Each structure stands twice: as C-alpha cells, then as structure tokens.
Amino acid sequence: MYKLIQNKSKPGYETLMDILDHYPQMRSEWLMRGDEPMFKTDDTKPEVKQASSYTGMPSVVTVDANGKEVIIVVPRKAEAGYLLARDVDDTMEEPETLSIPDMPGGKTVRAFEVSGNSMQPTLNQGDLVVATCTERLDLIQPKHVYVVVAHDRIMVKRLRGPVKRNEPIELLSDNRFYDPFILPQTDLKELWQVQAVVTRSVPANTNEAFDRMLVLLEMLAHDSTQLRGILLDIASRYDVKLVGEAG
Structure with missing residues (x-):
C-alpha cells in the first residue's frame, strides 16, 4: 500500500x-x-453489472475470388474503419492480404500492424502480428501477447491470464515505462492471440563487439611476435641478453 x-x-x-x-x-x-x-x-x-457482449467472433470477414477466406491485414491507417465496420468493404476498398505457409487463412486469422513502442523490445513500430481469434476468454494463455480490439481502440498487449464472465481484463506492456491498463469486459469486441510476427527490424549482431576484439588480439599477438623476433636479432648482434631470457 x-x-x-x-x-x-x-x-x-x-x-x-x-x-x-x-x-x-x-x-x-x-x-x-x-x-x-x-x-x-x-x-x-x-x-x-452489464453483461459482456463478447461473442468470440470477428466482425469483419473477407474471401477471395474462389470463396476461400483469407488473412486480411489491418494497417494503422485503417484502424478506425475496422472498429466501426461490419463489412470489410467499409474498412478498406482493396484490403491487403497475407499468405503464410502452414497457417490456414480464414475468419479466425488476421494480421495487424503494430503502432507505438509500448511492446518494445518484443515488438517494434510497423511490425505485423499474425493472430488467431480467441473464442472464449477463459482460454486466454497467461502472459501471452494478444491483439485487443475495443470499441475505441486496437491494442497489442500481454494479458495477465484467463478472466471470468464480466471481469475486467488487465493489459500489460513489455515496455516498463507503460503502466498496466484495465479494460472493462463490456468494451471488448475482438480478441486475437499472436502466433507469428513479420518484422522489418533486423537485429544487430550481438557478437560483433566480441568478434572485433578477437581480431585485435590476433593483431597484437602477431605484432608482438614480430617485435620479439626483431629484438632477439638485435640482441644477438650486440651480444646482450633480453630480460627474461634463459642464461
């Protein structure tokens, strides 16, 4: 306290x-x-208490020319439309789609663009998270990352764990500068569990500094050997002994 x-x-x-x-x-x-x-x-x-309106079903579904459901991408610019739309045509005129091997398309799979830095270093601005729809709130996996679609916002957060009916949902950020966020269950529209990440950020070589140090050590060792040879040659010419040489 x-x-x-x-x-x-x-x-x-x-x-x-x-x-x-x-x-x-x-x-x-x-x-x-x-x-x-x-x-x-x-x-x-x-x-x-107002009963939760969460149905576990996404409000936007789209199919390709063959009638097969596809993974649609919800970019940041389409977020507001996605929150309001009941039909994907109301959200984006030509929605982007995504195909990932071994991950079936359908209304239970969706891709969202990450905005902000609240989930750094796990996720960065502009990353795409591919997620599957969570049908029941008691199936929430503790400390897993989810896309939370509320009435007025879309957030990518880590969830504390399963919740009971009508209980508020606690949303956590990986960035320690962000406080936990409590979302009333009545504000929840959709919930997606992140299964994969498509990122533009290529991580730096964490061993780069170590590799450079090894190169420097090799150079020093080579130079010291060469220098020692020169000193031994000079010493033999003038008949002197170097410190540390055996008698």
Missing part, C-alpha cells in the same frame, strides 16, 4: 478487488476509472 501511495507501483486486478472487498462503500467506477462520486450513497441504486 505504501508503494501505491508513493506512486512507485500500480495496483493489479487482484489488488483492486481486495480494496473493493474491504471497502464495500467505495464505488468500483471511481476506483478503476475515476468516475464520481467516490462512495455509494443511500439513494444510489444497486449497481447492475
């Missing part, structure tokens, strides 16, 4: 639930979203 008060850490879902259990007069809307008032009043009607 001291760390929370000093803003040294952020509360997780379990901590928020413990606070509400210990202080039943406190409103969950105020604790999680800052909506006033802070405490329940006598004339406040009993809080009715």
Whole structure:
C-alpha cells in the first residue's frame, strides 16, 4: 500500500478487488476509472453489472475470388474503419492480404500492424502480428501477447491470464515505462492471440563487439611476435641478453 501511495507501483486486478472487498462503500467506477462520486450513497441504486457482449467472433470477414477466406491485414491507417465496420468493404476498398505457409487463412486469422513502442523490445513500430481469434476468454494463455480490439481502440498487449464472465481484463506492456491498463469486459469486441510476427527490424549482431576484439588480439599477438623476433636479432648482434631470457 505504501508503494501505491508513493506512486512507485500500480495496483493489479487482484489488488483492486481486495480494496473493493474491504471497502464495500467505495464505488468500483471511481476506483478503476475515476468516475464520481467516490462512495455509494443511500439513494444510489444497486449497481447492475452489464453483461459482456463478447461473442468470440470477428466482425469483419473477407474471401477471395474462389470463396476461400483469407488473412486480411489491418494497417494503422485503417484502424478506425475496422472498429466501426461490419463489412470489410467499409474498412478498406482493396484490403491487403497475407499468405503464410502452414497457417490456414480464414475468419479466425488476421494480421495487424503494430503502432507505438509500448511492446518494445518484443515488438517494434510497423511490425505485423499474425493472430488467431480467441473464442472464449477463459482460454486466454497467461502472459501471452494478444491483439485487443475495443470499441475505441486496437491494442497489442500481454494479458495477465484467463478472466471470468464480466471481469475486467488487465493489459500489460513489455515496455516498463507503460503502466498496466484495465479494460472493462463490456468494451471488448475482438480478441486475437499472436502466433507469428513479420518484422522489418533486423537485429544487430550481438557478437560483433566480441568478434572485433578477437581480431585485435590476433593483431597484437602477431605484432608482438614480430617485435620479439626483431629484438632477439638485435640482441644477438650486440651480444646482450633480453630480460627474461634463459642464461
């Protein structure tokens, strides 16, 4: 609690639930979203939880000329349209498609363009994540990366783990400068588990510095051997002994 008060850490879902259990007069809307008032009043009607509308089915589906469902790519520029559209034609006039060996196309597979740096160093700006649709929230794999499609945004985050019906979902960033994000389940539209990454960022050679050091050591060893030979030749000419030479 001291760390929370000093803003040294952020509360997780379990901590928020413990606070509400210990202080039943406190409103969950105020604790999680800052909506006033802070405490329940006598004339406040009993809080009715809105049922989750998550169906586990994507809202946008497209097929090729042969009627086969394909993997469509949702670039950053099409994000707003994707959130609102019920038909892919409303989202992009000519949607990009992606074909990956051993990964079947279909309405359960989708590719999203990564925006921002909240998932660095795992994911970078402009990467494409290929993900499969998660039909049930109790099937969420703990600490796996997911694409979360909410009513007003699309996010790529790591999820804490499975959630029960109507429970909020805790979204985590790999970039330690970003705080956890609590998403009400009623705001969730689609959930996709990341299975593959297509990246434009080629990692640097982590052994480059070590390789260069070996080259320098070899050069020093070669130079020292050559120098020692010259010194021995000079010493023999003037009949002197080098320090360290046997008598």
